Amino acid sequence: MNVATAPAADLIIRDALIWGTDGPKDLAISDGRYVGAGEANSAGAEIIDAAGRLCIPGFIEPHIHLDKVLLADSVPVNRSGSLGEAIDILGARKAAYMVEDIAERAGRIITSAITNGVTHMRTHIDVDSACGLIPLDALLDVRARYAEVIDLQIVAFPQLGIVGDPGTAALLEQAMARGADVVGGMPFNEAGPAESAEHIRIAFEIAAAHDADVDMHIDESDDPNARTLEILCAATIANGLQGRVTAGHTCALAAYDQDYADRVLDMVAEAGIHMIANPATNLMLQGRDDDHPKRRGLTRVKELLARGVNVSFGQDNLRDMFYPFGRDDPLELALLIAHAAHMSQPDEIEAVFAMPTVNGARVLGLSDYGTAPGSAGDLVILDARTAAEAITGTVDRNYVIKRGRVVAQTETRTTHRLPMPGA
Ligand SMILES: [Zn+2]
Known part of the structure; x- marks a missing residue:
């Protein structure tokens, strides 16, 4: 597929660890739905770096x-x-x-x-x-x-x-x-x-x-x-x-x-x-x-x-x-x-x-839940690497994406103002 016919991605998510899969990969959403990341034209797309964090389709x-x-x-x-x-x-x-x-x-x-x-x-x-x-x-x-x-x-x-x-x-x-x-x-x-x-x-x-x-x-x-x-x-x-x-x-x-x-x-x-x-x-x-x-x-x-x-x-x-x-x-x-x-x-x-x-x-009978091409362009990036870590910490949902648009972004920060022993 050449650039002229490639779907124009609205959103690219890099290094996303989809829960249940082996390793991080890139994702692309065009017009509210997932498209093959390798086939999408990323010019003009918003880029989010998931940095290997755990992702789910919502x-x-x-x-x-x-x-x-x-x-x-x-x-x-x-x-x-x-x-x-x-x-x-x-x-x-x-x-x-x-x-x-x-x-x-x-x-x-x-x-x-x-x-x-x-x-x-x-x-x-x-x-x-x-x-x-x-x-x-x-x-x-x-x-x-x-x-x-x-x-x-x-x-x-x-x-x-x-x-x-x-x-x-x-x-x-x-x-x-x-x-x-x-x-x-x-x-x-x-x-x-x-x-x-x-x-x-x-x-x-x-x-x-x-x-x-x-x-x-x-x-x-x-x-x-x-x-x-x-x-x-x-x-x-x-x-x-x-x-x-x-x-x-x-x-x-x-x-x-x-x-x-x-x-x-x-x-x-x-x-x-x-x-x-x-x-x-x-x-x-x-x-x-x-x-x-x-x-x-x-x-x-x-x-x-x-x-x-x-x-x-x-x-x-x-x-x-x-x-x-x-x-x-x-x-x-x-x-x-x-x-x-x-x-x-x-x-x-x-x-x-x-x-x-x-x-x-x-x-709910959702036939388009997932990140395969054609699925609804929903994604949640969790501030965790594993399901156990996510549950243990009820961690931040760093990005909540609905049909290719970022709906909510959360990043909780704690500053230890005294040094933690061992840190
Ligand atoms: Zn009830």
Whole structure:
């Protein structure tokens, strides 16, 4: 290819160590997509020297609730610390929901997430009789306004149930028609197994009508009798939706006896369900009624991985009535899940790092995630050489690049004003 026909690179990244590859190489982005670095015309391109630092095609946040973030200061304290009390507090707060307020809070957290290297995000937003489509209106506005800097998927989430909250099925249908991307669900929040199955059936029907994926909150409970994951697996297989269904939380899976757990784990693998762990919130919310030993609410991460199931993780809630901390930093969550899931060996740490990167991309169905020619021109340069180093230090995301443009640049500097012994 000669210079006249070579694609004109807008951005060249030199000496980039792409996670999972053997050594550093150069990358080129033209018109928002990767092109072969050796073929690109670099005249006029911005040049970034990655200097052998670790690079990823962006962190994926697959499970957050942007309509609820930052509500902590405007609601009563969750005294029990439990999921149930959080939902009760939220119910009262929803009466005061306003589109502008939700959009402003969501925007602040999106900015924080981008600084942390998040290039794609999937947010659940409540759709129910209490708040109607107000959160949807807010997030449709946010998705449009932030479209240049982040890709946002919206899940219509019936937190109060579908069967148990009359009118919600119609609201879900409206939400999908107006631009929500994914049909959500919370089938355990129904009166019993028959209603849970009906909840899933209705959600699948709406998803089919819109050719949409399904992403449900499943068995977010310590109760070993919370068994809607099994129903979800069966429905996924029956509808031929392998690979298009995601289950978040699945805390009860950790509370099942081993025989039943093995059966359900096999079903999850057969159904090709993507699994999302939520280590921050479920460590905080679950086990509140237990005496010692306390259950810790984390799903069976290693057993799922051992069966070849795609596992990712998300922030879930952030500085609200569910969870008082968080800045939507995938490295912070990686450190948490490595502890909670006992993932300490070198290959296990690499498996943790896959969760908010390649695994998350599979959850969101991203076909152009990566740095191969033709892929979306997203890249995050981390101030680290290895995944373990990145997680250990929750290191700076030196550059966050979206479709070939630098969105954020961070360099934290510490000056030791007294000499460090040995230095
Ligand atoms: Zn959630």
